[in-house]
Amino acid sequence: MIIKILGLGCPNCQKLEANAKKAVLDLGLAAKVEKVTDFAKIAQYGAMAMPALVIDEQLKIAGRIPDVEEIKKLLKND
Amino acid sequence: MIKALSDYLVFTVFGQSQNSALGKSVEFFIDDSIKILLLLLIITHLMSLVRYYLPIEKIRDFLTSKKFYGLDYFLASLFGALTPFCSCSSIPLFIGFLEAKIPLGVTFAFLITSPLINEVALALFVGLFGWKVTIVYAVSGIAIGMIGGYILGKLNLDKYVEEFIWQIKANNNSLQTKKLPPKQVLAIVSKEALNITKQIIPYLLAGIALGALIHGYVPQGFFEKYITKENLFAVPLAVIIGIPLYSNASGVIPIIQALVAKGIPLGTALAFMMATVGLSLPEALILKKVMKWPLLAAFFGVVGLGIIILGYLFNIILS
Numbered sequence: 015m016i017i018k019i020l021g022l023g024c025p026n027c028q029k030l031e032a033n034a035k036k037a038v039l040d041l042g043l044a045a046k047v048e049k050v051t052d053f054a055k056i057a058q059y060g061a062m063a064m065p066a067l068v069i070d071e072q073l074k075i076a077g078r079i080p081d082v083e084e085i086k087k088l089l090k091n092d
Numbered sequence: 093m094i095k096a097l098s099d100y101l102v103f104t105v106f107g108q109s110q111n112s113a114l115g116k117s118v119e120f121f122i123d124d125s126i127k128i129l130l131l132l133l134i135i136t137h138l139m140s141l142v143r144y145y146l147p148i149e150k151i152r153d154f155l156t157s158k159k160f161y162g163l164d165y166f167l168a169s170l171f172g173a174l175t176p177f178c179s180c181s182s183i184p185l186f187i188g189f190l191e192a193k194i195p196l197g198v199t200f201a202f203l204i205t206s207p208l209i210n211e212v213a214l215a216l217f218v219g220l221f222g223w224k225v226t227i228v229y230a231v232s233g234i235a236i237g238m239i240g241g242y243i244l245g246k247l248n249l250d251k252y253v254e255e256f257i258w259q260i261k262a263n264n265n266s267l268q269t270k271k272l273p274p275k276q277v278l279a280i281v282s283k284e285a286l287n288i289t290k291q292i293i294p295y296l297l298a299g300i301a302l303g304a305l306i307h308g309y310v311p312q313g314f315f316e317k318y319i320t321k322e323n324l325f326a327v328p329l330a331v332i333i334g335i336p337l338y339s340n341a342s343g344v345i346p347i348i349q350a351l352v353a354k355g356i357p358l359g360t361a362l363a364f365m366m367a368t369v370g371l372s373l374p375e376a377l378i379l380k381k382v383m384k385w386p387l388l389a390a391f392f393g394v395v396g397l398g399i400i401i402l403g404y405l406f407n408i409i410l411s
Binding site: 020021022023024026027053054056057058059060061062063064076077078079080081084 | 143147148149152175178180181183184185187188189191256260261262263280283284287381382
């Protein structure tokens with residue numbers, strides 16, 4: 015499983031990254047959390063509001079910071 | 093009620109005199125802070141709810157779904173007002189709209205209105221200026237996005253968008269959202285609203301504090317000597333000074349309100365505020381990555397001119 019955090023490095027993106035890492039850790043998943051900061055690549059996911067969360071190349075959340083619980087739910091459903 | 097509470101706190105509990113500059117400043121600070129925080133909580137909840145059901149990705153899909161014959165400028169501008177503005181989102185927004193084949197002018201309509209009108213600005217306007225000014229401001233903000241976008245669209249500036257933007261292809265265009273029970277939606281929306289409020293509190297309080305100091309210490313009618321409505325250069329000058337300055341709405345509106353109370357014409361002050369939040373150097377530097385100079389200059393020129401015209405109009409209407 016690959017989790018991508020899309021954002022241009024603003025504080026909100028860092029918060030989302032921290033939440034995603036915590037969710038992965040809590041669930042004990044073997045998932046990679048990657049940051050995507052190149053806006054040409056960000057656009058390819060169709061995300062238009064930052065920060066955005068992509069799980070296995072699928073855009074899940076854009077424009078807000080989900081908390082750890084919400085990310086866990088998204089991860090479990092996949 | 094809030095006024096009574098802050099009066100009680102300042103004049104009875106802290107024992108300040110009603111007429112001292114400090115007493116007046118502290119009273120303004122407490123009164124405005126409570127009032128604006130309450131309004132902010134209500135408005136951010138409402139707007140977060142709208143956004144949950146109408147995220148920007150859906151707005152983009154809607155704008156590409158049919159032919160609007162010009163109505164799309166109005167819609168894009170209106171949607172721009174609904175979305176909160178974060179300069180870190182302006183590039184993904186710009187690319188996302190163009191990639192979806194939305195015309196450049198319509199994209200600008202959105203981009204112009206987004207920083208000018210948002211929930212924070214609205215809460216502050218209602219709290220500090222009242223409903224009448226808020227409505228006039230919101231309507232003119234949407235108008236400036238609509239007309240500015242239309243003009244920029246007519247100027248045929250597509251060639252001044254960085255070429256690589258046109259090559260970008262989104263591979264999966266839709267945001268996958270699951271249906272959640274209303275209770276969970278409400279929890280997400282509430283959290284989001286509290287987050288927005290929390291983030292701007294420092295700027296907000298700093299702005300209100302500065303405004304309160306002006307209220308308490310600057311004599312009544314102080315600015316009338318220097319800036320009058322009859323002075324035709326005041327509005328353009330306010331806009332030119334406002335552009336390089338950068339502030340978000342939460343910091344600058346309380347200061348503007350205090351300045352108006354001390355005699356600066358409302359139109360001149362609003363023009364300054366719009367230039368500060370709507371156009372800024374940091375924003376220009378970010379947008380330079382996707383726009384060439386002529387396009388960037390046209391964008392700032394058209395919006396700047398629009399704000400100047402609005403400034404004059406406000407001075408005529410709102411006096």
